[in-house]
Amino acid sequence: MTFRHRHLLGIEPLHPAEITNVLDLADRYVDLSRAPHKRSDALAGLTQINMFFENSTRTQASFEIAGKRLGADVMNMSMQASSIKKGETLIDTALTLNAMRPDLLVVRHPHSGAVNLLASKVNCAVLNAGDGKHEHPTQALLDALTIRRAKGRLHRLTIAICGDIAHSRVARSNLILLGKMENRVRLVGPPTLMPSQIGEFGVEVYDDMAKGLEGADVVMMLRLQKERMDGGFIPSEREYYHRYGLDSEKLAHAKPDAIVMHPGPMNRGVEIDGTIADDINRSVIQEQVEMGVAVRMAAMDLLARNLRSERDTNTEGTMV
Ligand code: NCD
Numbered sequence: 001m002t003f004r005h006r007h008l009l010g011i012e013p014l015h016p017a018e019i020t021n022v023l024d025l026a027d028r029y030v031d032l033s034r035a036p037h038k039r040s041d042a043l044a045g046l047t048q049i050n051m052f053f054e055n056s057t058r059t060q061a062s063f064e065i066a067g068k069r070l071g072a073d074v075m076n077m078s079m080q081a082s083s084i085k086k087g088e089t090l091i092d093t094a095l096t097l098n099a100m101r102p103d104l105l106v107v108r109h110p111h112s113g114a115v116n117l118l119a120s121k122v123n124c125a126v127l128n129a130g131d132g133k134h135e136h137p138t139q140a141l142l143d144a145l146t147i148r149r150a151k152g153r154l155h156r157l158t159i160a161i162c163g164d165i166a167h168s169r170v171a172r173s174n175l176i177l178l179g180k181m182e183n184r185v186r187l188v189g190p191p192t193l194m195p196s197q198i199g200e201f202g203v204e205v206y207d208d209m210a211k212g213l214e215g216a217d218v219v220m221m222l223r224l225q226k227e228r229m230d231g232g233f234i235p236s237e238r239e240y241y242h243r244y245g246l247d248s249e250k251l252a253h254a255k256p257d258a259i260v261m262h263p264g265p266m267n268r269g270v271e272i273d274g275t276i277a278d279d280i281n282r283s284v285i286q287e288q289v290e291m292g293v294a295v296r297m298a299a300m301d302l303l304a305r306n307l308r309s310e311r312d313t314n315t316e317g318t319m320v
Pocket of ligand 1: 130
């Protein structure tokens, strides 16, 4: 099973066949996770450190469970209460942790590019758990797995990604992945929340939900990233919900069997109507969470295999 990378920093460097490999392995880890004895020794003897420089509930829990299910020694570092507050630089923190010889480093950071920088300073495998507005590769992979299982395929689907595109690393990683797998991607949202160079990605852009959702197979809603906004991007939450919040009237424009997704955490009544989010016939939000654990197990397993074979042969520079 090929996945020739030392790190998982983004979807950008992945080949479509590698994406398929991660998802195939993740399917097997869904079965393991549903079994009474949820345990493999794929990461036995390895140390996984989760470093979250930004708040996270589900992603951190998901990586922790994934590591434990595969037998790794998992440690969570609360970076909010760490030496960063005492003025230590990111690089010094990385070098200190590196000296403790972890094998897998899972990093979330508020600045785009910070995880790539850190990866260049350590000699373990680094997984990006979200960096600023840049990438969130395991989220895009778990979304892809959820779509593939719900729709039976991951190509030639019409997928509408809606809402705060400009501030969203989830949107960015997803549109790269879904484009690589030859889907039709539409971005729907107010012009103030649309990135300026969006044309480069080969996507269709809409500022009207009815038009953007017309005939869609998948409707992916995004959280309004208020913590990344420094001004008036929307007139008011009420107005935003009226124009862009997913309710049954807007959803009626999508295909009758369209699925509804949201990466969480959700703002009910802002970007999505709570009834739709809870509708088990339409919403796959809980499946996304379940697939998250399986995808992270698969990603860490594949990186650990590379790490082990690299250490065995002791050759350097063969992986990117
Ligand atoms: C996303 C994130 O952190 O980028 N959440 C997540 O990983 N579950 C999306 C968000 O915060 O809105």
